[in-house]
Amino acid sequence: MSEYQENSTLDHLFNPKTIAVVGLSTAPDKAWLSECYITPMLEMGFHGRLFVVNPKGGHIGGMAAYSSLQEVPGPVDYVVSLVPAHHTPQLLADCTEKGVKAVQFYTAGFSETGVDEDAHLQAQLVEMAQRSGLRLLGPNCMGIYCPKSGIGFCPDFPKEPGEIGLLxxxxxxxxxxxxxxxxxxLRFSKVVSYGNACDINERDLLDYFVEDNDTQAIAAYLEGTTDGRRLLQCLTRATxxxxxxxxxxGCTEAGIxxxxxHTGSLAGTDVLWDGLFKQAGVVRVSxxxxxxDFLVALLQVRPPRGLNTCVVxxxxxANVLATDDCERAGLTLPPLPDHILSRLKHIIPRAGAMLRNPIDAFPLIGAPSNWRQLVDLLNEWEGLDLVLFQNxxxxxxxxxxxxxxxxxIEPMLSAVAECRVPFALVWHAITNDDSWQASLRVQGMSVDRGLPFFTSMRGAALAMRRLFNHHASMPGNVDLQ
Amino acid sequence: MSEYQENSTLDHLFNPKTIAVVGLSTAPDKAWLSECYITPMLEMGFHGRLFVVNPKGGHIGGMAAYSSLQEVPGPVDYVVSLVPAHHTPQLLADCTEKGVKAVQFYTAGFSETGVDEDAHLQAQLVEMAQRSGLRLLGPNCMGIYCPKSGIGFCPDFPKEPGEIGLLxxxxxxxxxxxxxxxxxxLRFSKVVSYGNACDINERDLLDYFVEDNDTQAIAAYLEGTTDGRRLLQCLTRATxxxxxxxxxxGCTEAGIxxxxxHTGSLAGTDVLWDGLFKQAGVVRVSxxxxxxDFLVALLQVRPPRGLNTCVVxxxxxANVLATDDCERAGLTLPPLPDHILSRLKHIIPRAGAMLRNPIDAFPLIGAPSNWRQLVDLLNEWEGLDLVLFQNxxxxxxxxxxxxxxxxxIEPMLSAVAECRVPFALVWHAITNDDSWQASLRVQGMSVDRGLPFFTSMRGAALAMRRLFNHHASMPGNVDLQ
Structure with a gap:
């Protein structure tokens, strides 16, 4: 279905004037679904009109339910379906009659089950939709999260929009x-959980995100595609x-x-996918x-011009292990130049310190004002491409x-903001609840100051290497990874 | 220094009758050191006598300080030194006179600084110790944690002993x-932070742990050795x-x-170390x-007889990614046998489920009692070696x-205890604070029930593969890793 000129039809997914949620149950054990498909719209202030449809009427998620779609006053752009699979053809007929532009099927039980009749049912929906021009999202998916429009499906997702488009x-x-x-x-412009991709697929969404002015970076979790050649074209255009x-x-035999x-996907072999991603200039993550990690590097770290890294x-x-992590990821840690080393000795007392690269600044706990001098010294190191400050x-x-x-932490955080070499912070967070709680506070301080941070040195080093490769590959579109 | 018959002298480290902590400062910014070297002994109930020595007298960490080691009444077995490096020769002379058996130097500023005079000072200490027969731990180290004896250096380490010996x-x-x-x-029998290893080194400690009845498994973080040949012998004997x-x-160039x-170690090349560990039958981790993860697998999971794994x-x-993690680690996920699959269909409704391997048990949220039937079914799967239950x-x-x-979670936890196939739980913990807090509770429930758990599928799969290799290598001592 994907053609660039058709992408405007996807606007109904992200900017519907009216949404009707059909099939929300009043049963207590299904109440959580109202928290997914009603609460986020109310809490994020969906700008359009929101309706709930249930044949039994009553109140669902605090809203009075209409007994059928036809009863909803005025036009409906977008329908969220939670009806059982065998009711979906009738729902789709109702949607067509009502002039609905797009339907999202939370409903599962289609091609992903591997049962013929379920796959047939899915094919029937697609055929009906193609006849009427209505677009289908899913089935077997969570749908749309678009904070700018006030649409979502998880009540704890951030309410403020950002720059990442995720499919x-x-x-x-x-x-x-x-x-x-x-x-x-980080925050998201638009997120689409698209499940079985019976109609709207990853190519449509990639094309849409390329044109979408709110989206600065595209991230995707894919299980498969029905058209590898077209996907390559879409990805190449996107990158x-x-x-x-x-x-x-689904990279390994059992994963495929x-x-x-899971989503009825043709997963293909991993070698094929790897080639496709490389050819298209996609940054693949595992x-x-x-x-x-890569999104933090991409959106918050100034691109390093080379791989010469100093760990502080x-x-x-911890610094010994950090060094191993960096070099395993392909970063290089050059020795300190003599003129830097000789001045460093005046800044950091030698007992308990490592005055090489990495620099163990342990003694600075007793001389916090020296952090700023240390950063000044790093700024003077010619040929240094990147600094990773860690704790x-x-x-x-x-x-x-x-x-x-x-x-x-505090003197280090204040000083690093003055670092003119591209840099990032690494807060190794996971040990026990104490270190996790401490890291949450330090992470919050980093976010407040707009400083990029990672939660492991391994993750940081890999992301920085990918960031370098990504930028190095930009001019001629050659992927070095 | 290492000879098996000398190891009994290391008993003074773990079972001293008297400890004197020398050089604790009364300065407010050094108060934390009392929390390291006084508080743990008091809180864990050190069975011997504990003294504090400071030339200025006064009270430190709530204890009256003696002004010199000689003034301490009766013999002293073990001294913890926090005196500045240049005072250490005098301290060692005092220790010899007092008949001290072993000294641990928290004190840093020796061979690790790379400065000649600091290395000379360390050599001088070693020479003095060799003349008197006194043993040195460190310098530049935290010392001993032995909960059974009530000795420690971190106030938050567990008070109860366990079976792991860590150097x-x-x-x-x-x-x-x-x-x-x-x-x-998991818990520890004895832990030794041994720093520059100027006297007591990793070979001595390995030999000691081999003989130590409280230690069932040995774990080590090494940066280097001064005698690779002897280390190979010690490790081979240990394994x-x-x-x-x-x-x-210190595996990479900069890491070395x-x-x-850091500890003045000769780190050697990584290829050399890898060969040494393989030859000795050591399970190397990164x-x-x-x-x-490996210690959990080793001490809590029944050894699988093969690699045939089912993920549930x-x-x-999450199950798709789990499958990839498992197969990347070398586990195999065979398809469900037909007779298992046909019975599984009666246990798990098909909409929203994956009835292959992995088994997505999502619909069991609505039918919790079926968990037990699912586990019964796994118990009947001939040739299944391992089950990883994940959330x-x-x-x-x-x-x-x-x-x-x-x-x-709860029906799953109750059912898995009945699993007769070797199994482990995987609680993927790290997303945000909500999932972390939830995971802490679930982890606690797992510990209470004595169930082995991992915090990532990648970590679990790697540990299970290592566990299998470790046991497969046991009879002929051939390392398959």
């Missing part, structure tokens, strides 16, 4: 990715306009089988966390609570 | 590793008695340089988290708080 074949992974990325201080990062699910049963942080052993929050001898680590 | 060249990484492993419900897992810091400045969990996309806590449509996920 995601899995509803659960949409939650995982949005929450992981949001916790890093020539905006950076694209993709997490491919799993993708087939986990939702790596996706969040608290803790000897392994789980390492201190005292319980790793914020109060214990503050003397090592 | 760790970095003080900070000791904190990181102990906290990470403890958060998984023939107890499993040994090692995290090697960093290790040299991060503290991987070490925790909630969420389609990606960050994926649900509602905010991932415990109350939301409980219907997906």
């Amino acid at each position: 995601c074949q899995s509803g659960g992974n949409t939650g995982h990715i949005v929450r992981t990325v949001a916790a890093r201080g 020539s306009h905006k950076p694209v990062t993709i997490l491919k699910g 089988r799993a993708a087939a049963t 986990t939702p966390e790596e996706m969040a 942080g608290i803790g000897g052993g 392994a929050l789980g390492t201190p001898p005292l319980p790793p609570r914020y109060e214990s680590i503050a003397p090592a | 760790c060249q970095s003080g900070g990484n000791t904190g990181h590793i102990v906290r990470t492993v403890a958060a998984r419900g 023939s008695h107890k499993p040994v897992t090692i995290l090697k810091g 340089r960093a290790a040299a400045t 991060t503290p988290e991987e070490m925790a 969990g909630i969420g389609g996309g 990606a806590l960050g994926t649900p449509p509602l905010p991932p708080r415990y109350e939301s996920i409980a219907p997906a």
Whole structure:
């Protein structure tokens, strides 16, 4: 179905004037679905009109339900379907009659089950939609999250919009990715959980995001495609306009089988996908966390001109491991130049310090004002491309609570803002609840100051390497990864 | 210094009758050191006598200080030194006169600085110790944590003893590793942060742990050694008695340089280390988290007889990614046998489910009693070696708080205890604070029930593969990794 000129029809997904949610149950064990498909619109202030339809009438999610779609006053642009699969043909007929522009099917039980009759039912919906020009999203998907329009399906997603467009074949992974990325201080323009992709597919959505002025970077979780050649064209076009990062699910033999049963996708072999992504200039990642890391690097870190990296942080052993992480990711840690080293000795007392690269700034806990001098010194290091400031929050001898680590954090945070070399912060967060709570506070301080941060050195180093490769590949569109 | 017969002298480290802590400062910004070297002994109920020595007298950490070591009444077995480096020769002379058996130097500023005079000072200490027969731990280290004896250096380390012996060249990484492993419900017999290893080194400690009845598994963080040949012998002997897992810091070019400045270690090339570990049958890990994962697998999971794995969990996309993680780690996910599949269809409704391997048990949220039937079915699957039950806590449509996920967790937890196939739980914890808090609760429930758990599928799969390889290599001592 994908043609560039048809993409305007997707506007109904993101900017409907009227939404009707059909099939929300009044049963107590289904009440959570109202929190998905009513609460977010109310809380984010959906600008259009919102209706609930249920044959039994009554109140659902605090709203009076209409007993049928036809009873809803005025036109309806967009329908969210939660009716059982066998009722979907009737619903679609009702939608056509009502002049609905697009239907999203939360409803599952179609081609993903691997049962012939379910696949036939899906094909029937597609045929009906093609006849009427109505667009289908899903089935077997969560739908649309568009904070600018006040549309969503998870009550805890951020209410404020951002610059990332995400298309995601899995509803659960949409939650995982949005929450992981949001916790890093980033926000989304538009997010689409598109499931079985019986009509609107990843090519349509890529094309839409390329044209969408609110979207500066495109992220995707794909399980498969029905047209690899067209996908390559769409991706190549997309990357020539905006950076694209993709997490491919179903890479291994069993993963491919799993993708087939999850969203009915033809997953193809991983070698094929890898070639496709490389050819198109896509930055491929392997986990939702790596996706969040790359997006932080892409949107918040100034692109390094090379790979010469200095690691500065608290803790000897943590710095040794950090160094290994950096070099494994392909960053290089050159020794300190002599003139830098000789001046560093006046800034950091030598006992308990490592005055090489990495620089263990442990003694600066006792001389916090020297942090600024240390950053000034790094600014004077010719040929230095990147600084990673780190603190392994789980390492201190005292319980790793914020109060214990503050003397090592606050002067560092104030000083790094003056760093003229591209830089990022690394707060190694995960050890136990103490270090996690401390990291949440430090992460919040980083977000407030607009400073890019990562939660592991491994993640940071990989993201910085990908950022460098991405920018190095830009002019001639050669992917170095 | 290392000879097996000398190891009994190390008992003074773990079972001293008297400890004197020398050089604790009364300055407010050094008060935290009392929390390291006084508080843990008091809180864990050190069975011997504890003294504080400070030339200025006064009270430190709530204890009256003696003005010199000689004034301490009766013999002193073990001294913790926090005196500045240039005072250490005098302290060592005092220790010799007092008949002290072992001294731990928290004091830094020796060979790790790379400055000649500092290295000379360290050599002078070693020479003095060798003349008197006194043993030195460190310098530049945190010392001993032995909960059974009531000795420690971090007030938040667990008070109850366990079965893991840890030797760790970095003080900070000791904190990181102990906290990470403890958060998984495991405990330690004895932990030694040994720093520059000027006298007591990794070979001595390995030999000691081999003989130590309280230690069932040996874990180590090494930065280097001064005698690779002897280390190989010690490791080979150790692995023939107890499993040994090692995290090697300083693997890359800059990492090796960093290790040299951190603990003055000769780090050697990584290829060399890898060969040494393989030859000795050591299970090598790359991060503290991987070490925790392997220890959980080793100590809590029944060894699988093969690699045939079934993944069972909630969420389609999460299961697709889980499958990829498993197969990348070398586990295999065979398709469900037909007779299992046909019976599974009666247990799990097909809409929204994946009835292959992985099994997406999402519909069981509405039919919790079927979990038990599902586990019974897995028990009947001939040739199945391992089950990984997972829940990606960050994926649900509602905010991932415990109350939301409980219907997906509690019946699963009750049922898995009946699984007769080796199994583990995977609680993917890290998305945002909601999922972290939920995971803490679920982790706690797992610990209470004695169920092994991991916090990522990637970590779980890698640990299970290592567990299989470890056991497969046991008879002929051939390392398959």
